[in-house]
Amino acid sequence: MGNTAVPRGTLHYATRREPGFSEVLLCRQGPVVSRESMQERDPWFESLAGSAALSQSELLALQEDGFVVTRGPVLVTDLPGLSHAYDSAVLQADRVDLKEGSTTTRVLDFVNRGPEFDGLYLHEPLLEACCKIIKEPFRLSNLVARTLNPGKVPKKLHVDFPNDDDGWPMVGFIFMIDSFRSENGATCFLPCSQGLATAPDTFDGVVPACGPAGSMLIYNGSVWHEHGPNLTDTPRRSVQGALIRRREKPATDWQTRMRPETLSRLGPLATYLLGL
Ligand SMILES: O=C(O)CCC(=O)C(=O)O
16 A cells, blocks of 8 residues: 555554564654554454344344344253253352342352353344444443342333443343243333433333343433333243443453353353453
């Protein structure tokens, strides 16, 4: 390529490095550029950003409405096993990992509760969504079981993370162990409400995100949402997670939580997302 293709003043020579090498030495014609102004390259992010696992319409729904329900990573034939694994993991969990809320019961750290859950946070459409929404390298912040108890009604809409000057800080996902339906409290979203600074004080205009068991709901963490009313007499079970900017501290300290048996089966992408 001749110099004419390079904007004047930006011609530079970088020392050749392996992808992801943290320090890039820049020599350039024109004004000096500080190291701080350089974005570190992240080969995982670059490769995930090239994915096209979400359809155009799914991507549009996520970017405009703020949420989308898509296929999950688990084969239909494996769903009964996953459902069983969920119940036994919840039953066996240490009490300190159990959080009993007014409407839902949560169990922390589903990274370390069995191989059945390993694929949930590695799902390609989810990671593509993170690239497109967070727009910079990201990490897994938490992975929890969340059961909406029967007969419970929601209180008010909330956001998980407000947006800031850098954009959208979080992508959330909800893997449906049970089908999500209006009557069992499917998560409700106020479409296009990401960035809305004040809390809507009613549920007017919300849309339930419904799907068969095994679906994955992906959403922008800055969109207003809440579970719906569970009008049935059965719990509505899910595994939920959040991915945040890589430069931020995860809610769960994966280093200290990591069990040897989990670590032994994790691949490089999981290790990267957990920051191990
Ligand atoms: O379980 C649900 O449907 C709601 C989840 C939720 O509000 C959240 O994860 O922030």
